[in-house]
Amino acid sequence: MNLHLHQSTIHQTNAIQITGSKSESNRLLLLQALYPEIKINNISNSDDSVLMAKALASKDTVIDIHHAGTAMRFLTAYFSTQEGKTIELTGSKRMKERPIAILVDALNQLGADITYKENQGFPPLLITGKKLTKHKVTLKANVSSQYISALLLVASKLENGLELTLEGDITSVPYIKMTLSLLEEIGTKTKFQDNVITIYPQQQLADKTQQLTVESDWSSASYFYSIVAMSAIGTTISLSSYKQNSLQGDSALATIYNAFGVTTTFKNNTVVLQKTEATSPDTKINFDLKNAPDIAQTISVTAFGLGLECHLTGLHTLKIKETDRLVALKTEIEKLGGQVAITDNSLTLKKAINWHQNVTIASYNDHRMAMAFAPLALKVPIIIEDLKVVSKSYPTFWDDLAALGFIFSV
Ligand SMILES: O=C(O)C1=C[C@@H](OP(=O)(O)O)[C@@H](O)[C@H](O)C1
Ligand SMILES: C=C(OP(=O)(O)O)C(=O)O
Secondary structure, eight states: OEEEEEOOOOOOOSOEEOOBOHHHHHHHHHHHHHSTTOEEESOOOSHHHHHHHHHHHOOOSEEEOTTOHHHHHHHHHHHHTSTTOEEEEEOOTTGGGSOOHHHHHHHHHTTOEEEESSSTTSSOEEEEOOOOOOOEEEEEOSSOHHHHHHHHHHHTTSTTOEEEEEESSOOSHHHHHHHHHHHHHTTOOEEEETTEEEEOOOOSOSSTTOEEEOOBOHHHHHHHHHHHHTSOTTOEEEEESOOSSOSOGGGGHHHHGGGGTEEEEEETTEEEEEEOSOOOTTOEEEEEOTTOGGGHHHHHHHHHHTTOEEEEEOOGGGGGSSSOHHHHHHHHHHHTTOOEEEOSSOEEEOOOOOOOSSEEEOOTTOHHHHHHHGGGGGTSOEEEEOGGGGGGTOTTHHHHHHHTTOEEEO
């Protein structure tokens, strides 16, 4: 389905209620499977979290997690520790192209029984749950932090815990720290020193009445930062429920978007975004997004919409996400009249001087392509293809845009 989005002036609304972080939710769902007393509040309603919950409750022998990267990686670790169960863990066509050997090798070295059903190094996986006997392993840390989080999440249930040595440059570090913080919250002892992470064994939950509240999703908030950045001075949007000391690395948006003239204030559990300063056409946007890869698309499109030069680095993980996001960004921005150069880990955008109208933006089965380009409707009429992709992380995205006054025509 295509959707025409037309220019609009942002309406003042009550705070937009964003669903819980899918990263925090999928970690807590896994921990809840290991420690059933855990209660979770404000869980994400994203497809990825729904799929994660279903997979954990499933009695089937084939489990399909579609496009959900965290579910694929976290469940690989989980099922390899569930003794007496053999399953096939599979996903979408794209999931079968997203590498998983680093995690599978680490788990097999710890004593797991995981083999590949189709292509070596890629899902689908055949997993026979076993008691993992070893507790020390080394893995490459510069490809995806999800492999590391997957191991950490099951580690406290291993007889001797886990000592994980990380090799090379560590990518997406805030996601690793999020995993460690959530483990600490449920009483697990952890240590992260230099390049070694230690998780101490914990068979039972310390507090059997434990309730954990998921903070709302900061990656989802990025699209509203982009909308405010491209709106008139004084435009304000409030989002809930957020906190100043977030576990999510994408909360860096609050400082990153200062460069686009957006000021962030925290009021109780609401975050208020306001366009307070015009952006000078000479502004150069320059960020290393190694710690916040999921907001690269949003930032690139904001810079393009505002006609700003932009250079983003630390993007090496983008090539193995829902699509090759570097190629997808270049293709779509160029369709709109922009000039983009990419390498394996960076994107450079020239100052835009004109923006083509009524261009159809392809979504590449990637929720963040559709959502990152939508705010551009403030600048030029735009068509977004395949609207339903947004449900991977943010099912009510289009409703929330409508509430702000965006005008749609199918
Ligand atoms: O652990 C997580 O919840 C995530 C880690 C990141 O992946 P990489 O570590 O592969 O960059 C991020 O892109 C993804 O959306 C969610
Ligand atoms: C990369 C993402 O998700 P995942 O890797 O979990 O599929 C994302 O949500 O942007």
